[in-house]
Amino acid sequence: MLDQAKRWLDQARSVAVLTGAGISAESGIPTFRSAGGLWKQFRPEELATPQAFARDPLLVWEWYQWRRALISRAEPNAGHLALAALERRKEIFTLITQNVDGLHDRAGSKQILKIHGDIWTLRCTACPKEWRDLRPVFPALPPKCECGAMARPGVVWFGESLPARVWEEAERAAASAEVFLVAGTSAVVYPAAGLVPLAKSAGAKVIELNTEETPASAIADAALRGRSAEILPMLISSE
Numbered sequence: 001m002l003d004q005a006k007r008w009l010d011q012a013r014s015v016a017v018l019t020g021a022g023i024s025a026e027s028g029i030p031t032f033r034s035a036g037g038l039w040k041q042f043r044p045e046e047l048a049t050p051q052a053f054a055r056d057p058l059l060v061w062e063w064y065q066w067r068r069a070l071i072s073r074a075e076p077n078a079g080h081l082a083l084a085a086l087e088r089r090k091e092i093f094t095l096i097t098q099n100v101d102g103l104h105d106r107a108g109s110k111q112i113l114k115i116h117g118d119i120w121t122l123r124c125t126a127c128p129k130e131w132r133d134l135r136p137v138f139p140a141l142p143p144k145c146e147c148g149a150m151a152r153p154g155v156v157w158f159g160e161s162l163p164a165r166v167w168e169e170a171e172r173a174a175a176s177a178e179v180f181l182v183a184g185t186s187a188v189v190y191p192a193a194g195l196v197p198l199a200k201s202a203g204a205k206v207i208e209l210n211t212e213e214t215p216a217s218a219i220a221d222a223a224l225r226g227r228s229a230e231i232l233p234m235l236i237s238s239e
């Protein structure tokens, strides 16, 4: 199965990849669904929502600050690096990620569609301002905009819509790829998960990589089981 998948990937001129939290798990960043994803007994679904932020912005910011600190100590792993190497080899390549951690950027990937935003971006809750802030710990919480209003993390929360332009590009990439590789995502968070059937029905060979079976496994042409930091370098090696 791995050999067949590797051949499809080698031969394709255009490739699109969808990644999820699993690809950063081996960098020490917990996924939302793992036990390590629990923070002070809160489930991410109770914190990563506009309602939670409206109710208790300080609590939500404390969680984001904890995650930012964790991510700032993490390094991209061999899976992130393999995807950056694949991009350098392909004529047409798009990396679509649900991750907000910025590890794909740090691994050297260039064409990244961050459909769920970026934890290192902040946005004003009152004015249109949006900016980067790389400090893992803020001098005071919640952080503020220059205009004095409270800032929020520049990520897409459960129940919010995806950035329209970025999402359109993701759909276009999925619909035109010869090979669509899905790695480390539970494939249950929509609309992101819908990219898999979209790519498939547009004629792509779908390769899935996950430690467990997911809803994407059933429609994958090759469903590979294993850890992404181990399997991706094998799948993408040039010999």
Ligand code: NAD
Pocket (backbone or CB within 6 Å): 019, 020, 021, 022, 023, 024, 025, 026, 029, 030, 031, 032, 033, 034, 098, 099, 100, 101, 102, 116, 183, 184, 185, 186, 187, 188, 189, 209, 210, 211, 212, 214, 226, 227, 228, 229
């Ligand atoms: P998820 O937590 O729902 O699923 C993670 C998937 O990765 C699971 O299917 C699991 O079996 C698999 N997995 C775990 N370890 C793996 C490994 N070493 N190799 C391969 N697969 C492995 O994550 P999701 O599908 O990305 O969706 C959850 C949402 O949470 C996303 O919207 C994302 O924005 C957000 N999130 C982001 C981060 C991050 O940026 N690193 C971390 C947690 C959650």
Ligand code: ZN
Pocket (backbone or CB within 6 Å): 124, 125, 126, 127, 128, 129, 145, 146, 147, 148, 149
């Ligand atoms: Zn402002």
